[in-house]
Amino acid sequence: MITHNKSIAVFDSGLGSLSVIRGIRSLISKENIIYFADKKNFPYGQKSVNDLEQIMAETVSALSNFDPKLIVVASITPSIQMLKKIKSMSSIPILGVSVPLKEASRLTKRKHIGILGTKGTIRSRELDEQIKIEVPQDIFVTKFDASEIIEIVEKGLFLKDDDYTFRIISRSMEGLEDTNLDVLVLSSTHLSIVRSHIESMYPSIRIIDPAINAAKEIRQFLKSKNILRKNGLGRMRIIVNGHKDEFQETLREMGLTGSVESFEKE
Numbered sequence: 001m002i003t004h005n006k007s008i009a010v011f012d013s014g015l016g017s018l019s020v021i022r023g024i025r026s027l028i029s030k031e032n033i034i035y036f037a038d039k040k041n042f043p044y045g046q047k048s049v050n051d052l053e054q055i056m057a058e059t060v061s062a063l064s065n066f067d068p069k070l071i072v073v074a075s076i077t078p079s080i081q082m083l084k085k086i087k088s089m090s091s092i093p094i095l096g097v098s099v100p101l102k103e104a105s106r107l108t109k110r111k112h113i114g115i116l117g118t119k120g121t122i123r124s125r126e127l128d129e130q131i132k133i134e135v136p137q138d139i140f141v142t143k144f145d146a147s148e149i150i151e152i153v154e155k156g157l158f159l160k161d162d163d164y165t166f167r168i169i170s171r172s173m174e175g176l177e178d179t180n181l182d183v184l185v186l187s188s189t190h191l192s193i194v195r196s197h198i199e200s201m202y203p204s205i206r207i208i209d210p211a212i213n214a215a216k217e218i219r220q221f222l223k224s225k226n227i228l229r230k231n232g233l234g235r236m237r238i239i240v241n242g243h244k245d246e247f248q249e250t251l252r253e254m255g256l257t258g259s260v261e262s263f264e265k266e
Helices: 017-027 049-064 076-087 101-107 125-134 147-154 162-172 195-201 210-224 244-253
Strands: 008-012 033-037 070-073 112-117 140-145 183-187 206-208 236-240 260-262
Touching: 008 017, 008 049, 017 033, 017 210, 033 049, 049 070, 049 076, 070 076, 070 210, 076 125, 101 112, 101 125, 101 183, 101 206, 147 162, 162 195, 183 195, 183 210, 195 206, 236 244, 244 260
Parallel strands: 008 033, 008 070, 033 236, 112 140, 112 183, 183 206, 236 260
Antiparallel strands: none
16 A cells, blocks of 8 residues: 555544544545544543553554554653653654643743643653743743543533533632733643633633644644645544443534444453
8 A cells, every 4th residue: 555545543542632633634634544542541641651651552552553654642641751662662653742832932921821731741750841941931830730621521521511611620720810821731632622611711811722733743744754645535433442332422422423443452
């Protein structure tokens, strides 16, 4: 098979990948996508580094069997903690999703940015290192634990109960109103799915969505390697490990049709 016709494999611990996939379908709609939802290991953001490394090794190995042209780790927690290690797990090129702190630093007028992410991301040494390197010292950074928000996204509760969703977001970002924070970085691809809720609650705050940046980076990578798919409309194959019916129902409620395949990693 000609390399540019091969699929892009995208994975996360469940629904998070969808925000990146939407970006891919918008920017490079000809591409075929294998969407692997690792529900069995949700949430990545609560896993120890050792457990996460094992999960990454198993998942990359399983996805390599589909012979994609690119594997996308559509989750910030493993991307920030161990992307170099993940890249060494396969001869297939691997991209992750980064926390766009340079962009946030450029955009803040009040010298105060927020980072909303998983427990694993906001507590990681790697994020602290990135902040030191990419955020000027005169800019204040506040981190918020989004674990509860990510949980209601994964369960599809945000589709059923707006009031509850707003309450959880408000609780997770307690104290924000008392600050002069004017830029918020969504540091989980799950959070991109409730971006409109966050924007409606905090209209004066600029939201930066890593999923959009990730899709642009994927397009740029494929272009640079001359492996963009040239013709046709891209197809998507959806694979999940565990709770297939529940997952399919959530996707349907989000307007994503297509059958979901069950898959267990060996």
